[in-house]
Amino acid sequence: MSMTIAELRPALLLAMLEAHNDIPDDEEDFQFDLINDVFLKYDLDAKRRSVELCAKEFRDQGLIEIEEITGTEDETYFRCSMTAKGIDQAEQLAASQTNTPTEQSDGMIAEGAVLQSTASTSPSFITTGALGREPIGRSPIVGGIEYVPAAGRYVSVKDNQPAFDEVRKNISDIRNEFANDHNKRELPVENLDGVIAELDAFDLQIEKNWVSRPAAKNFIETLKYIETVCVTSAKILGAITAIIGSLTIIFGLM
Numbered sequence: 001m002s003m004t005i006a007e008l009r010p011a012l013l014l015a016m017l018e019a020h021n022d023i024p025d026d027e028e029d030f031q032f033d034l035i036n037d038v039f040l041k042y043d044l045d046a047k048r049r050s051v052e053l054c055a056k057e058f059r060d061q062g063l064i065e066i067e068e069i070t071g072t073e074d075e076t077y078f079r080c081s082m083t084a085k086g087i088d089q090a091e092q093l094a095a096s097q098t099n100t101p102t103e104q105s106d107g108m109i110a111e112g113a114v115l116q117s118t119a120s121t122s123p124s125f126i127t128t129g130a131l132g133r134e135p136i137g138r139s140p141i142v143g144g145i146e147y148v149p150a151a152g153r154y155v156s157v158k159d160n161q162p163a164f165d166e167v168r169k170n171i172s173d174i175r176n177e178f179a180n181d182h183n184k185r186e187l188p189v190e191n192l193d194g195v196i197a198e199l200d201a202f203d204l205q206i207e208k209n210w211v212s213r214p215a216a217k218n219f220i221e222t223l224k225y226i227e228t229v230c231v232t233s234a235k236i237l238g239a240i241t242a243i244i245g246s247l248t249i250i251f252g253l254m
Contacts, residue, residue, distance in 0.1 A: 003046045005054065005237075006224050006244060010093055012054050015042040016064065017090035020082045031067070034078035055080065057241060063089060092249070155216075155250055157209045163246045164206050170239035171203050174226070177236050187230050198222045216247045 003011065019032040019041070032038065039051045055078060058064045063086030067079040082090070157164045178196060181187045189195055202219045205211045223240045230236045 002050070003044070004224060005050060005227060006220075006240075008044065008046045008050055008054055009057075009241065009244075010248075011042075011044055012038070012046075012051060013058065013063070013086070013090045014094055015039075015044060016058075016080065016082060017087065017094060018042065019080075020087065029081065031079045031081045034066075034080050038080075052078065057238065058086065060238065061241070062086070154210045154212050157206055157211060160250055163250060164211075167243050167246050168203055168206055170243045171199050173239045174236055175199060177230075177233055177239075187233060187236075189226065189229055195222065195226065213251050216251045220244055220247060 015038045016032070019037045020030065022037070023030050023032060034051065034055055035048065038044070039046075039048060044051060055064065055066060059066045062083055064083060065081050069077040069079060175196065178187065178189070178192060198219065199222075202211075202215060205215055220243075223244055227237060227240050
């Protein structure tokens with residue numbers, strides 16, 4: 001089965017970073033071909049169309065630049081180059097995935113814990129007990145927002161206020177899109193009232209200053225469902241991408 005869009009995004013971003021790093025230093029434009037240098041080379045288990053859509057999302061988020069070239073047989077080629085923002089976010093993602101479990105004082109593996117990464121650009125973490133992790137040295141900064149990853153089952157909103165403010169803004173954007181569609185009925189969401197209730201419930205947890213890891217994981221599943229049925233709404237898709245990205249970093253859900 002092909003990757004979902006939510007699964008494809010991080011895989012594609014990491015593959016793009018590899019393609020970027022493979023470019024010889026004497027190249028002036030630092031471009032790579034989306035299909036040949038990324039999609040086919042790294043054998044991404046996804047549809048080509050999905051890869052192109054994700055790449056355009058990355059462009060809209062300022063992670064990459066794209067030059068569309070029409071070939072002799074009217075086929076479109078995508079020449080891409082990563083921005084500094086895109087490289088930074090991809091390196092943070094790579095660092096979070098290459099960390100390995102560390103042991104507690106009793107020799108057991110701490111759930112969600114990671115060792116300090118060997119990459120010089122990555123954040124460093126130590127374990128804080130049976131659940132979670134906390135930063136030492138510096139916290140990860142993605143898209144200009146500093147994150148304090150989960151130190152247990154619950155995360156303090158105040159410790160991640162800018163990130164959670166963005167999450168709430170994007171939840172509001174999704175709600176507004178549903179409201180705008182009320183009479184059009186173009187978004188085929190089953191049990192819309194229930195979905196909106198889930199949006200409101202998670203927003204309320206943020207308002208109460210503590211958000212649980214299970215709640216975040218369940219909320220991401222709800223967002224993935226919305227994503228599959230709201231493919232025509234660029235605003236909803238963009239909001240979902242931003243929310244999942246933030247929660248993944250905060251709760252260490254890679």
